[in-house]
Amino acid sequence: MAEAPTLVVGCGNLIRGDDAAGPVLVRVLAERGVPANVRLLDAGTAGMDVGFAMRGMRRVVLVDASRVGVEPGAVHRVPGEELVDLEPPRGGNLHRFRWDQALGFARWLLGEDYPEQVEVWLIEGASFEPGDPLTPAVAAAVDALADRLVEELAA
Amino acid sequence: MTTQDIRVSPLGQVEGDLDVKVTVTDGVVTSAWTEAAMFRGFEIILRGKDPQAGLIVTPRICGICGGSHLYKACYALDTAWRTHVPPNGTRVRNIAQACETLQSIPRWFYAIFAPDLTAAQYAGAELYEEVTRRFAPYVGTSYQRGVTLSAKPVEVYAIFGGQWPHSSFMIPGGVMCAPTLSDVTRSIAILKAWKEDWLEQQWLGCSIERWMQNQTWADVMAWVEENESQRDSDCGLFLRYAQQIGLDTYGQGYGNYLAAGTFLHPESYQNPTIEGRNAALMARSGIFVAGQDYDFDQARVSEDVTHAFYRGTGSRHPFEGVTEPIDPAEGAKQGKYTWAKAPRYDVPDHGFVPLETGPLARQVIAGKPATEAYQDHDPLMRNVVAEVGPNVLTRVLARTHEAAKYYVRVMAWLDELDLHADFYTKPTEHAEGKGFGGTEAARGALCDWIVLEDGKIANYQVITPTAWNIGPKDGDGVNGPMEQAFVGTPVSNVEFPVELANVAHSYDSCLVCTVHAYDGRTGKEITRFRVDGLG
Numbered sequence: 057m058a059e060a061p062t063l064v065v066g067c068g069n070l071i072r073g074d075d076a077a078g079p080v081l082v083r084v085l086a087e088r089g090v091p092a093n094v095r096l097l098d099a100g101t102a103g104m105d106v107g108f109a110m111r112g113m114r115r116v117v118l119v120d121a122s123r124v125g126v127e128p129g130a131v132h133r134v135p136g137e138e139l140v141d142l143e144p145p146r147g148g149n150l151h152r153f154r155w156d157q158a159l160g161f162a163r164w165l166l167g168e169d170y171p172e173q174v175e176v177w178l179i180e181g182a183s184f185e186p187g188d189p190l191t192p193a194v195a196a197a198v199d200a201l202a203d204r205l206v207e208e209l210a211a
Numbered sequence: 212m213t214t215q216d217i218r219v220s221p222l223g224q225v226e227g228d229l230d231v232k233v234t235v236t237d238g239v240v241t242s243a244w245t246e247a248a249m250f251r252g253f254e255i256i257l258r259g260k261d262p263q264a265g266l267i268v269t270p271r272i273c274g275i276c277g278g279s280h281l282y283k284a285c286y287a288l289d290t291a292w293r294t295h296v297p298p299n300g301t302r303v304r305n306i307a308q309a310c311e312t313l314q315s316i317p318r319w320f321y322a323i324f325a326p327d328l329t330a331a332q333y334a335g336a337e338l339y340e341e342v343t344r345r346f347a348p349y350v351g352t353s354y355q356r357g358v359t360l361s362a363k364p365v366e367v368y369a370i371f372g373g374q375w376p377h378s379s380f381m382i383p384g385g386v387m388c389a390p391t392l393s394d395v396t397r398s399i400a401i402l403k404a405w406k407e408d409w410l411e412q413q414w415l416g417c418s419i420e421r422w423m424q425n426q427t428w429a430d431v432m433a434w435v436e437e438n439e440s441q442r443d444s445d446c447g448l449f450l451r452y453a454q455q456i457g458l459d460t461y462g463q464g465y466g467n468y469l470a471a472g473t474f475l476h477p478e479s480y481q482n483p484t485i486e487g488r489n490a491a492l493m494a495r496s497g498i499f500v501a502g503q504d505y506d507f508d509q510a511r512v513s514e515d516v517t518h519a520f521y522r523g524t525g526s527r528h529p530f531e532g533v534t535e536p537i538d539p540a541e542g543a544k545q546g547k548y549t550w551a552k553a554p555r556y557d558v559p560d561h562g563f564v565p566l567e568t569g570p571l572a573r574q575v576i577a578g579k580p581a582t583e584a585y586q587d588h589d590p591l592m593r594n595v596v597a598e599v600g601p602n603v604l605t606r607v608l609a610r611t612h613e614a615a616k617y618y619v620r621v622m623a624w625l626d627e628l629d630l631h632a633d634f635y636t637k638p639t640e641h642a643e644g645k646g647f648g649g650t651e652a653a654r655g656a657l658c659d660w661i662v663l664e665d666g667k668i669a670n671y672q673v674i675t676p677t678a679w680n681i682g683p684k685d686g687d688g689v690n691g692p693m694e695q696a697f698v699g700t701p702v703s704n705v706e707f708p709v710e711l712a713n714v715a716h717s718y719d720s721c722l723v724c725t726v727h728a729y730d731g732r733t734g735k736e737i738t739r740f741r742v743d744g745l746g
Contacts, residue, residue, distance in 0.1 A: 098377055
């Protein structure tokens with residue numbers, strides 16, 4: 057049997073306010089319980105390692121915080137066509153990959169082994185101050201998205 | 212004479228937390244300012260929290276050195292609580308710390324440092340074509356293998372720590388794991404394959420035993436020419452090319468170093484204390500200033516806030532450290548220009564001086580005479596610095612030299628694990644105490660100071676390697692180490708100052724830099740890539 061064909065990965069910094077949405081969501085899923093074939097990963101801010109963790113997965117669900125200026129707590133599923141031609145980041149630094157750079161890196165790294173199904177969820181944050189807890193709108197959005205993912209993963 | 216100010220991002224094309232501004236006069240850097248935009252909020256977060264909060268919070272400061280943060284945060288509590296750590300616990304901590312660094316070495320070389328070697332400025336160099344064929348990002352033959360294989364050592368971290376990054380498996384009193392024989396044999400197999408496939412076959416072109424025979428710069432130069440395999444290895448190619456493009460001629464800095472040391476000797480540090488730490492280190496701590504060795508004493512460390520956006524001026528020891536942020540606009544009026552405090556060390560006879568930290572620093576310290584068999588004594592980098600000085604090439608050599616050394620250490624610790632003995636001793640959670648924990652992250656000295664009162668954290672201060680290296684000028688206007696290393700650097704093309712990138716990358720700073728290049732003479736912004744986003 058294939059090992060853990062689905063990976064749910066939360067990206068973001070646990071100690072920078074709403075940037076913690078992804079890692080917190082992974083914890084919520086762990087508490088609620090997910091099927092045995094689902095692997096949960098709190099990738100924190102180690103973007104490149106998302107690519108390595110995606111090896112061998114059939115499906116990947118990536119959750120990250122966004123700061124695009126929409127209503128805090130808004131949850132967006134990035135349209136599939138946006139995920140087709142992602143480029144790996146050019147030069148620079150390993151310390152802060154964005155989700156799109158992480159996936160671009162994974163495409164380069166995994167080539168034909170890139171997972172069949174990759175989806176990205178973004179939760180719009182309001183505050184990214186170090187030490188702040190999730191703002192209420194984001195905490196509610198994390199819960200709602202967790203509900204939805206628990207249901208989908210069980211299906 | 213033409214003078215112009217340019218603001219560059221030494222680290223490339225993503226949004227970041229570090230700006231470097233340099234003044235270029237007649238094609239050479241004459242002054243530099245490093246400006247960190249990241250506020251040290253984690254110290255404020257920790258105040259009043261449970262003593263163990265540092266084990267959770269500090270590893271999040273950095274996405275790729277989380278294991279190093281965990282290692283020293285744990286020893287800070289071990290000393291504050293006066294725990295007992297069984298030798299197995301120390302061995303597993305050492306294995307994890309070393310594997311994180313082993314992962315970092317090739318990843319840093321291929322993904323961060325080497326892409327600059329393919330810059331168009333160097334197209335005239337004899338080896339340019341070969342360097343580009345191997346090191347061009349994503350398409351270079353060595354880049355592909357090097358980056359792909361870099362994930363191997365942290366697979367071993369994950370065997371012991373559950374996952375990498377962001378595991379909290381090191382706890383006061385030891386580690387939270389019970390490895391089996393198959394965990395150990397798997398770890399050995401993974402590391403052996405990594406050593407053969409990358410370190411020996413690709414990087415060195417020889418056995419690590421042969422490489423470790425090099426004790427001087429002359430030995431290294433002779434090693435390059437010894438045979439085709441070594442000459443054509445990635446290391447051999449880099450050493451030849453680096454001299455062609457002058458990486459041995461700039462980026463010197465002060466030549467003064469600090470190492471906090473790491474890898475506690477399992478049998479000698481079962482009851483961790485601040486006082487007993489130096490003697491128990493396998494990779495030793497030390498200070499090297501103006502050619503003299505001094506013992507490292509955490510009591511002599513201080514942080515100066517004169518030019519940082521915190522209340523006040525002058526410096527304090529971390530146990531008494533305060534982190535009181537002020538409005539940067541207010542701070543600017545007082546001559547403050549960064550969120551980074553300026554760490555300084557009070558050297559006997561020299562006073563408070565800025566010190567460089569990182570692989571070069573610790574390998575220079577490794578050259579001092581050893582007194583215990585378990586201590587690392589290695590004359591190579593001390594000789595290299597004496598022969599060709601500190602510079603960009605020297606820093607790269609020191610960093611990559613550690614791959615062979617750390618590999619040998621990890622294999623020994625794996626071999627010594629006693630699977631039937633304890634990995635943890637439950638500690639007494641004292642309500643009061645002071646603790647100090649230190650390690651060497653891939654990028655240099657990383658230390659925590661913790662003060663416990665009433666069972667809570669009363670004060671917590673972290674000094675990162677990046678803080679040592681990119682720290683600003685102090686109250687006397689003395690440059691920080693990296694600021695100093697920029698001075699004297701030639702800039703052949705202000706539109707793409709690859710030399711500055713080489714210097715910055717040779718330090719492997721943890722802060723992400725903003726891409727802003729301005730021509731100070733015309734005020735024109737030359738380059739801009741602003742990417743808004745976290746994560």
